[in-house]
Amino acid sequence: MDKDKKTILREGFLVKRGHLVHNWKARWFVLMPDKLLYYKFEGGKRDSCQRGRILLKDCVITCPFLEYDNRPLVFKLKTKSCVEHFLEACSREERDEWAADITAAVEKLRMADGGEATSQQDPAGSQLHNIDLSKVLDSMYDVHSGIKLTNHVEQGSTYSNCFSGSAVVDWLVFMELALSRVEAVTLASALLEEGFLRTVGLRSVEALRTAGLTEQFMDDSTALYSFPESFKKRGSVKAETSLSAVEMSGKVMKRGFLVKQGHNRKNWKVRLFVLRSEPAFLHYYDPTKDDISPVGGFPLRGCLVSALDDNGVPSGVKGNIQGNLFKIITQSDTHYFIQAPTHQQKMDWIDAIRQET
Structure with missing residues (x-):
């Protein structure tokens, strides 16, 4: 072993x-x-x-x-x-x-097995100067294989029909329009420079104002962009305003898989946890479905979070647990029992949550 x-x-x-x-x-x-x-x-x-x-x-x-x-x-x-x-x-x-x-x-x-090392793409040897940006835009616009438009919430404002910087970089690499993420950022920045894309929200606008050409388009999930207003795209989404939009508007501070005990059946299930700040919320999602609609969540204001001893089974905990337990008690006195994959991850989560309480 x-x-x-x-x-x-x-x-x-x-x-x-x-x-x-x-x-x-x-x-x-x-x-x-x-x-x-x-x-x-x-x-x-x-x-x-x-x-x-x-x-x-x-x-x-x-x-x-x-x-x-x-x-x-x-x-x-x-x-x-x-x-x-x-x-x-x-x-x-x-x-x-x-x-x-x-x-x-x-x-x-x-x-x-005696093979030769795979050659790495040399950024200096990029062939981006041969790319027709209008054709790249046409591909991005394709109804079936183009980039997906979604809603994003930033600092309480809802932006519809947009996409994040990292989503564009992912798409360019996946479609083999760029050979690396660095090359994809350069290509995306060129699209922005030529007016084929526009900035949305404060983070991407600030990047455009302060960064150079190859840095202004960030490989970042919080920097938002969209097509110019003069463009229309089929299959676009409509903005929705709801109470959940407010609690989902905070900046994502941490994401990760944790194991949570159910409140009723006391069974343990893997959940994707997302910690947000301003407003401070902890949401959890069923990873077998998607990370669009949380199956639960609560505000962190007034919460108490503490590590649990792995020696023996603490009160309120059922099952043959792995360990690395911690507990969150909400302001409404709801108790959540959670396991992290490792002791270090448990302490990291506790520290991150305490900063928001």
Whole structure:
């Protein structure tokens, strides 16, 4: 067991699409030098039975993979035997880190077999000067494969029919209009410079005012952009104003998968937690569905958060738990019992929540 632990390159929750029934399930993934193992999390504890494995030899990674509406954080693994696996992370950073670690493992296996190192794209050798920006815009506008328009809330204001900077960068890389994220930022900045895109909200407007050409279009999920007013796009969305829009308008401070105990059945389920500030709210989502509509949440003002001892089962907790427990008591005296994947993540979450209470 100790030997196996030494060879673990990375581990954590990912959401996996099933092969036969195409539903999405949260699984615990363990990256080894030659394979990716996954386990089921049940009853508050990772089961000891390996549910599946993905052999990494000659595996091909596609990141980002944007063919699923409302799931922009998916990446795809295609094995040597042409089996495709679709995995979703909790954030763009997590997605890109998983993809980078898996790619590095695949590369090491290839090198061990006598292969040559994969050549990296030289930014200086970019061919962006040959790209017709109007054709890029036409592709972005395509009803079926173009960029998705959504609503965003920034500092209490709702912006409709727009997209984030990181969403544009993801899309340009996925459509192979740019070979790297750095190149995609340069291309997006050129679209902005030529008036094919416009800034929306304070963050992107400020970036345009203060940054240089290649930096003004940020690979950032909080910098918003849209098409010029003179453009119309089919399938666009309408702005909606509701109470939930206010609590969802805060800046996202932290995202991650945690295991939460239900209030009624006391069962444990993996949830995607999103911590927002100004106003301070903690929302949680069912990762088998999407991160658009939370299944629950509460304001953090007046909350108490504390770490729980992993020795024994604390009062109010049921199930064969893994550990790394903490508890949140809301101002209305509702008790939430939550498990983090690691002790460090537990302490990070507690610190982040305390800053907002």
